[in-house]
Amino acid sequence: xxxxxxxxxxxxxxxxxxxxxxxxxxxxxxxxxxxxxxxxxxxxxxxxxxxxxxxxxxxxxxxxxxxxxxxxxxxxxxxxxxxxxxxxxxxxxxxxxxxxxxxxxxxxxxxxxxxxxxxxxxxxxxxxxxxxxxxxxxxxxxxxxxxxxxxxxxxxxxxxxxxxxxxxxxxxxxxxxxxxxxxxxxxxxxxxxxxxxxxxxxxxxxxxxxxxxxxxxxxxxxxxxxxxxxxxxxxxxxxxxxxxxxxxxxxxxxxxxxxxxxxxxx
Amino acid sequence: xxxxxxxxxxxxxxxxxxxxxxxxxxxxxxxxxxxxxxxxxxxxxxxxxxxxxxxxxxxxxxxxxxxxxxxxxxxxxxxxxxxxxxxxxxxxxxxxxxxxxxxxxxxxxxxxxxxxxxxxxxxxxxxxxxxxxxxxxxxxxxxxxxxxxxxxxxxxxxxxxxxxxxxxxxxxxxxxxxxxxxxxxxxxxxxxxxxxxxxxxxxxxxxxxxxxxxxxxxxxxxxxxxxxxxxxxxxxxxxxxxxxxxxxxxxxxxxxxxxxxxxxxxxxxxxxxxxxxxxxxxxxxxxxxxxxxxxxxxxxxxxx
Ligand SMILES: Cc1cc2nc3c(=O)[nH]c(=O)nc-3n(C[C@H](O)[C@H](O)[C@H](O)COP(=O)(O)OP(=O)(O)OC[C@H]3O[C@@H](n4cnc5c(N)ncnc54)[C@H](O)[C@@H]3O)c2cc1C
Ligand SMILES: Cc1cc2nc3c(=O)[nH]c(=O)nc-3n(C[C@H](O)[C@H](O)[C@H](O)COP(=O)(O)O)c2cc1C
Ligand code: FES
Numbered sequence: 088x089x090x091x092x093x094x095x096x097x098x099x100x101x102x103x104x105x106x107x108x109x110x111x112x113x114x115x116x117x118x119x120x121x122x123x124x125x126x127x128x129x130x131x132x133x134x135x136x137x138x139x140x141x142x143x144x145x146x147x148x149x150x151x152x153x154x155x156x157x158x159x160x161x162x163x164x165x166x167x168x169x170x171x172x173x174x175x176x177x178x179x180x181x182x183x184x185x186x187x188x189x190x191x192x193x194x195x196x197x198x199x200x201x202x203x204x205x206x207x208x209x210x211x212x213x214x215x216x217x218x219x220x221x222x223x224x225x226x227x228x229x230x231x232x233x234x235x236x237x238x239x240x241x242x243x244x245x246x247x248x249x250x251x252x253x254x255x256x257x258x259x260x261x262x263x264x265x266x267x268x269x270x271x272x273x274x275x276x277x278x279x280x281x282x283x284x285x286x287x288x289x290x291x292x293x294x295x296x297x298x299x300x301x302x303x304x305x306x307x308x309x310x311x312x313x314x315x316x317x318x319x320x321x322x323x324x325x326x327x328x329x330x331x332x333x334x335x336x337x338x339x340x341x342x343x344x345x346x347x348x349x350x351x352x353x
Numbered sequence: 354x355x356x357x358x359x360x361x362x363x364x365x366x367x368x369x370x371x372x373x374x375x376x377x378x379x380x381x382x383x384x385x386x387x388x389x390x391x392x393x394x395x396x397x398x399x400x401x402x403x404x405x406x407x408x409x410x411x412x413x414x415x416x417x418x419x420x421x422x423x424x425x426x427x428x429x430x431x432x433x434x435x436x437x438x439x440x441x442x443x444x445x446x447x448x449x450x451x452x453x454x455x456x457x458x459x460x461x462x463x464x465x466x467x468x469x470x471x472x473x474x475x476x477x478x479x480x481x482x483x484x485x486x487x488x489x490x491x492x493x494x495x496x497x498x499x500x501x502x503x504x505x506x507x508x509x510x511x512x513x514x515x516x517x518x519x520x521x522x523x524x525x526x527x528x529x530x531x532x533x534x535x536x537x538x539x540x541x542x543x544x545x546x547x548x549x550x551x552x553x554x555x556x557x558x559x560x561x562x563x564x565x566x567x568x569x570x571x572x573x574x575x576x577x578x579x580x581x582x583x584x585x586x587x588x589x590x591x592x593x594x595x596x597x598x599x600x601x602x603x604x605x606x607x608x609x610x611x612x613x614x615x616x617x618x619x620x621x622x623x624x625x626x627x628x629x630x631x632x633x634x635x636x637x638x639x640x641x642x643x644x645x646x647x648x649x650x651x652x653x654x655x656x657x
Binding site: 089090128133134136137177179304305307312315316317318319327328 | 377384387400408409412414415416419421422424572620622623626
């Protein structure tokens with residue numbers, strides 16, 4: 088969980104507006120779990136006060152390497168995209184409570200949309216002994232990334248895009264819905280934009296399958312001290328604001344109340 | 354470095370150094386215990402407490418602005434009772450000054466909380482008359498000198514610990530409010546709380562914050578905060594805890610020179626959990642490099 092300086096090993100564009108950065112951190116590589124994130128101080132611009140939370144995309148424990156994948160959406164991610172091999176980053180992490188595998192789980196569906204595909208890859212890498220089917224939604228062909236990585240650990244990879252340039256034309260949750268009507272996993276794990284998560288929650292009403300989702304909320308400290316990152320958790324009549332940075336970012340889908348939440352950029 | 358005298362006395366309370374974690378930015382302190390040694394801090398002003406538990410405002414609750422942040426947490430907290438029973442025992446294991454930041458919707462609520470905290474093992478009470486993120490109470494009490502006077506006076510009667518009154522900067526004349534607090538019996542004054550602000554997303558045409566408006570803090574407010582501390586220090590006789598945008602040891606020195614006896618660090622804690630330790634080390638370095646061995650040589654030392 089601690090703050091340290093890490094060196095950038097590689098930083099390259101892997102799709103339209105999407106970059107993959109590899110850093111070297113013994114601490115993160117050895118201790119991180121899927122769904123956890125690192126909190127990055129943006130260098131070179133002191134006016135960008137807050138750290139940026141970015142999920143861990145995968146780790147290489149032998150070489151202490153950590154991958155992150157990020158979309159350029161604003162000033163902070165723009166600066167990140169210009170950094171080169173050898174430069175240093177001030178990070179905190181790994182932070183948050185990631186995905187977990189309940190006892191007896193054998194078969195999982197993993198669902199990612201847009202930049203939400205990035206953290207999902209770590210699930211497949213870490214828990215590749217499970218029977219995994221992947222559902223990946225992208226805006227279009229030029230926004231797609233790491234599909235080959237998913238093919239390595241998945242029995243099948245379902246693809247969709249908004250414009251039909253890759254896979255099924257339409258929302259990835261429609262594909263998932265179709266598949267669920269013929270075959271059911273023990274557990275679903277998902278990460279993606281709010282509209283995808285909302286569609287997923289709606290679909291799940293029909294099925295009795297546990298589902299973990301990873302949420303995004305604007306953050307401050309990242310360690311539970313400032314209460315700015317909350318999301319409504321509980322049931323309709325009995326809920327509380329819980330901290331996404333420490334209670335989450337991963338929650339059970341059925342306890343997450345997204346009524347008042349609007350779309351973020353990615 | 355070991356011979357430096359950093360300790361200060363605020364209204365009879367002894368701080369080992371002048372750095373206090375600002376309310377709302379440091380949880381109950383315990384959230385930070387894995388990152389820094391809490392024993393090294395002068396004090397901790399815990400997250401804003403209310404009589405009953407409070408859910409707080411809808412998200413998003415934070416947005417970054419140039420060199421600042423807007424927040425609209427809205428005093429989410431488990432209530433004063435929970436604080437006393439379930440948080441304080443663990444917090445008291447650390448050797449640092451504990452300040453309870455209290456918030457009410459009415460005069461009655463403030464007095465009730467002060468009474469309840471009389472028997473609690475805290476060192477100071479901070480009367481927050483300045484939260485911009487709640488509909489009732491908060492800043493609306495803090496902008497009227499008559500209200501500030503009467504609330505301070507009433508709460509003082511119910512409080513056992515020294516009473517700090519925290520002022521909002523959202524006023525025309527800060528000295529008038531500070532004097533009202535002093536006349537009401539405040540033992541010390543802390544300033545500033547956040548400046549009311551807002552941010553708009555032009556794509557969605559919506560306010561970015563769920564609460565529409567929020568409080569601005571961080572380096573963006575420092576020059577104004579510093580000016581206010583200086584103005585207040587010229588008119589009151591009670592000690593001042595200064596804050597607003599402190600990110601470095603150098604800036605602690607600025608607030609001390611302007612007349613603060615101690616300072617609070619807020620937004621910097623959101624940037625890095627160990628910020629206060631870095632700031633403390635920078636302060637010590639400044640003193641060594643400038644041959645200042647007692648922090649009191651700096652307090653109110655502005656040359657004009
Ligand atoms: C737990 C978590 C994991 C994330 N993982 C990834 C990831 O793996 N890849 C990826 O591309 N993005 C991820 N995000 C979103 C990412 O944090 C934002 O896109 C990024 O902070 C934008 O920064 P910026 O300076 O470029 O944008 P700006 O809009 O300039 O940022 C301004 C402020 O808003 C915050 N902000 C803006 N958008 C978001 C958002 N969607 N979520 C949270 N804060 C936001 C920024 O952190 C910053 O404080 C994650 C967010 C969270 C909470
Ligand atoms: C996220 C956040 C929550 C805050 N909550 C409180 C609070 O509960 N009570 C209070 O008196 N001040 C609160 N404040 C104000 C700070 O204590 C401080 O007065 C202000 O942020 C200015 O200092 P800074 O620029 O160092 O942050 C809060 C500030 C922030 C950023
Ligand atoms: S970001 Fe500070 S509590 Fe979650």
